[in-house]
Amino acid sequence: xxxxxxxxxxxxxxxxxxxxxxxxxxxxxDHLLVSSWDKSVRLYDASANVLRGEFMHAGPxxxxxxxxxxxxxxxxxxxxxxxxxxxxxxxxILGRHDAPVRCVEYSxxxxxLITGSWDKTLKCWDPxxxxxxxxxxxxTYPQPxxxxxLSLVGHRLVVATAGRHVNIYDLRNMSQPExxxxxxxxxxxxxxxxxxxxxxxxxxxxxxxxxMEFFDLSEASQAKKYAFKCHxxxxxxxxxxxxxxxxxxxxxxxxxxxxxxDGYVNVWDGNNKKRLYQYSKYPTSVAALSFSRDGxxxxxxxxxxxxxxxxxxxxxAIFVRSVNEIEVKPKPKVYPNPPA
Amino acid sequence: xxxxxxxxxxxxxxYYCDREFDDEKILVQHQKAKxxxxxxxxxxxxxxxxxxxxxxxxxxxxxxxxxxxxxxxESTDIEIYGMQGIPPDxxxxxxxxxxxxxxxxxxxxxxxxxxxxxxxxxxxxxxxYPPRPTLPTMPPMYNPAVPVPPNAWMVPPxxxxxxxxxxxxxxxxxxxxxxxxxFPVQNVxxxxxxxxxxxxxxxxxxxxxxxxxxxxxxxxFPVVGNNHTTTQSSTFSAPPLPSSVPSVTSVMSANVPxxxxxxxxxxxxxxxxxxxxxxxxASNSHSxxxxxNTGGPSIGPPPVIANKAPATQPATNEVYLVWDDEAxxxxxxxxxxPKYQVHDESSQVSHTTSLIDGVAFTSxxxxxxxxxxxxxxxxxxxVSYLKRYILYKFLILF
Numbered sequence: 001x002x003x004x005x006x007x008x009x010x011x012x013x014x015x016x017x018x019x020x021x022x023x024x025x026x027x028x029x030d031h032l033l034v035s036s037w038d039k040s041v042r043l044y045d046a047s048a049n050v051l052r053g054e055f056m057h058a059g060p061x062x063x064x065x066x067x068x069x070x071x072x073x074x075x076x077x078x079x080x081x082x083x084x085x086x087x088x089x090x091x092x093i094l095g096r097h098d099a100p101v102r103c104v105e106y107s108x109x110x111x112x113l114i115t116g117s118w119d120k121t122l123k124c125w126d127p128x129x130x131x132x133x134x135x136x137x138x139x140t141y142p143q144p145x146x147x148x149x150l151s152l153v154g155h156r157l158v159v160a161t162a163g164r165h166v167n168i169y170d171l172r173n174m175s176q177p178e179x180x181x182x183x184x185x186x187x188x189x190x191x192x193x194x195x196x197x198x199x200x201x202x203x204x205x206x207x208x209x210x211x212m213e214f215f216d217l218s219e220a221s222q223a224k225k226y227a228f229k230c231h232x233x234x235x236x237x238x239x240x241x242x243x244x245x246x247x248x249x250x251x252x253x254x255x256x257x258x259x260x261x262d263g264y265v266n267v268w269d270g271n272n273k274k275r276l277y278q279y280s281k282y283p284t285s286v287a288a289l290s291f292s293r294d295g296x297x298x299x300x301x302x303x304x305x306x307x308x309x310x311x312x313x314x315x316x317a318i319f320v321r322s323v324n325e326i327e328v329k330p331k332p333k334v335y336p337n338p339p340a
Numbered sequence: 341x342x343x344x345x346x347x348x349x350x351x352x353x354x355y356y357c358d359r360e361f362d363d364e365k366i367l368v369q370h371q372k373a374k375x376x377x378x379x380x381x382x383x384x385x386x387x388x389x390x391x392x393x394x395x396x397x398x399x400x401x402x403x404x405x406x407x408x409x410x411x412x413x414e415s416t417d418i419e420i421y422g423m424q425g426i427p428p429d430x431x432x433x434x435x436x437x438x439x440x441x442x443x444x445x446x447x448x449x450x451x452x453x454x455x456x457x458x459x460x461x462x463x464x465x466x467x468x469y470p471p472r473p474t475l476p477t478m479p480p481m482y483n484p485a486v487p488v489p490p491n492a493w494m495v496p497p498x499x500x501x502x503x504x505x506x507x508x509x510x511x512x513x514x515x516x517x518x519x520x521x522x523f524p525v526q527n528v529x530x531x532x533x534x535x536x537x538x539x540x541x542x543x544x545x546x547x548x549x550x551x552x553x554x555x556x557x558x559x560x561f562p563v564v565g566n567n568h569t570t571t572q573s574s575t576f577s578a579p580p581l582p583s584s585v586p587s588v589t590s591v592m593s594a595n596v597p598x599x600x601x602x603x604x605x606x607x608x609x610x611x612x613x614x615x616x617x618x619x620x621x622a623s624n625s626h627s628x629x630x631x632x633n634t635g636g637p638s639i640g641p642p643p644v645i646a647n648k649a650p651a652t653q654p655a656t657n658e659v660y661l662v663w664d665d666e667a668x669x670x671x672x673x674x675x676x677x678p679k680y681q682v683h684d685e686s687s688q689v690s691h692t693t694s695l696i697d698g699v700a701f702t703s704x705x706x707x708x709x710x711x712x713x714x715x716x717x718x719x720x721x722x723v724s725y726l727k728r729y730i731l732y733k734f735l736i737l738f
Contacts, residue, residue, distance in 0.1 A: 019674075021671070037674070037680065058682055059680070059682035060675070060680050062671060077675055077680065077682055078682045079682075100675060102671065118672065146669075146672075148669055162667075162669070187661070187666065188663075188665075188666050188669065190669075206661065206662075206663040206664075207661060237658055238658045238659075238660050239658050239659045239660065240660050240662065241659060241660065241661050241662060242662045243662060243663045243670070261662055261663070272400065273400075274400060305670050306670045306671075306673060306674040307662045307663045307670055308662065309673075310677065
């Protein structure tokens with residue numbers, strides 16, 4: 001408490017021993033759920049900087065999310081979808097995919113768990129039931145390619161896959177996608193996140209670009225979409241372009257943070273097409289980002305993401321930083337003085 | 341005297357930094373490169389106001405000071421183009437003294453033009469009248485000094501409606517300064533009378549047209565009279581009536597080129613605004629970013645082409661993607677390492693079978709991945725960056 005907080009934020013104790021795949025803040029508290037390549041999922045109290053729980057898996061854990069403050073879900077490279085009960089430190093398997101499961105989201109609107117896998121399928125689960133594949137699996141939906149990223153807002157689900165495919169579903173009618181799209185970026189999709197206001201989604205690629213898209217297919221709405229470059233640097237006459245690994249939207253202001261393999265975190269105002277802030281450089285690639293429920297904290301996973309193959313890695317770390325309003329609040333527009 | 345005469349006739353200078361040039365064309369180039377250049381995209385605009393509007397419309401930033409300008413001359417409201425648009429007092433001070441103006445002194449000098457304007461009224465009435473009203477109005481001069489600022493405020497709006505008819509866009513800000521560019525033109529024409537009193541006499545001529553639209557001449561008169569007496573008693577004692585007539589003629593003749601210039605300025609401004617809107621859709625970039633700016637603002641097709649060509653070529657040669665494997669994600673590549681392979685021996689036979697299938701699937705992906713990167717690498721060399729650039733810009737616009 002008394003010690004000065006470094007520019008990168010306060011570092012959490014007991015970080016994972018290998019790369020971090022994702023981290024998420026709870027919707028009800030300052031708890032943080034972290035999944036890692038060291039086959040563990042860890043629960044932290046971000047405010048108190050205390051490790052509250054640890055769940056070991058048979059393979060690297062590729063994603064995790066909260067159900068409520070007492071339980072969460074994780075998906076791993078052993079093809080399993082697990083439920084984690086924090087209070088008793090127990091876990092049970094909801095079901096399996098045929099290949100490593102890449103991402104997981106829990107829909108509060110539909111009361112269902114959605115998982116995406118490299119077996120080119122999307123599955124929905126009802127977590128209220130007892131263990132057993134037959135009783136909890138709600139449906140399996142084939143995808144054109146391996147699933148790389150998922151995002152939910154309201155009843156809308158956006159699925160980004162390999163081959164730059166983007167499918168948009170309505171959770172109330174999963175029999176076929178509401179829209180089938182292709183990414184407007186020319187390189188591999190890295191992350192997709194929906195706008196908090198439910199009007200569209202942001203999609204990032206390995207080529208240091210983020211595309212801002214809208215669900216409404218009318219000409220007026222589509223005219224608003226655009227893309228911008230980020231996470232690049234010039235060095236010795238070369239433009240080095242880094243993948244944009246993470247996008248996190250601020251829950252109140254609708255601005256968003258991006259993190260890339262260049263180790264930087266930028267905050268953007270999507271409406272006014274402005275960059276609001278750039279945090280100081282983190283020790284290595286920024287693998288994941290998450291805002292707390294009230295937007296006062298931002299969790300940053302500084303963890304090598306293998307973009308340059310295997311190499312002797314630096315220490316993986318989780319930083320939790322306080323967010324100043326000036327960093328994330330959109331600046332008011334300045335209108336020119338009307339002619340006399 | 342002779343030397344000063346030569347300077348006036350052959351040298352032009354920059355209002356913002358006082359630098360002298362032999363040719364006004366070079367002066368204009370200097371102003372565009374040093375004072376009217378956008379600090380974000382390095383585009384050269386033609387005027388300070390145009391540059392401020394461009395920065396606001398395209399880059400959403402506000403510019404209140406002209407870059408690289410001396411203190412007191414940073415205002416973007418004054419429309420300078422070469423030697424045109426320089427306030428008369430600044431011009432007089434520049435030729436009268438070789439020393440640089442002090443900011444406070446410049447502020448004081450700003451008031452005299454209005455006073456000089458008022459001072460022109462007495463001469464047409466008659467020689468005898470001017471001295472008599474001046475003396476009795478000496479005591480109330482201090483009181484009218486207070487309303488002088490509101491009078492100065494009233495001066496700009498008055499001329500605006502009269503001049504607003506021909507050009508519509510830039511007239512309001514340009515109107516108060518329309519009178520000022522007239523002076524340098526006149527000054528250049530009669531270089532022969534190099535005597536000091538002659539120059540001072542020429543200063544007063546532009547006051548005539550402004551005095552007509554100004555309805556409140558009485559309060560201006562006493563204040564002007566005071567300064568007039570204090571600063572130039574010789575001029576007061578000898579007001580030349582015949583000189584006022586030819587100065588009016590020269591003023592009227594000078595109006596034509598000024599209006600033409602204003603209209604050209606307004607067209608430039610409107611084109612900025614038009615281009616600024618699609619430019620707003622431009623991609624935003626990291627502070628260290630370089631390479632082609634997909635949304636770069638531009639005026640007319642030629643500048644666009646000129647700007648694109650040099651920017652895209654080095655980008656094509658020098659862009660380096662940290663992760664360029666389109667077939668596999670970073671996680672998939674990492675998963676193929678032995679370290680991360682799943683060994684779940686406790687699972688049932690059916691699970692073991694699925695695991696084997698999973699591993700095989702991964703192996704297939706890996707083998708495919710080995711081939712595709714080479715193909716992709718070749719494609720990156722064959723495919724022109726320019727084509728992707730154009731296609732990409734097309735995608736953004738629609």
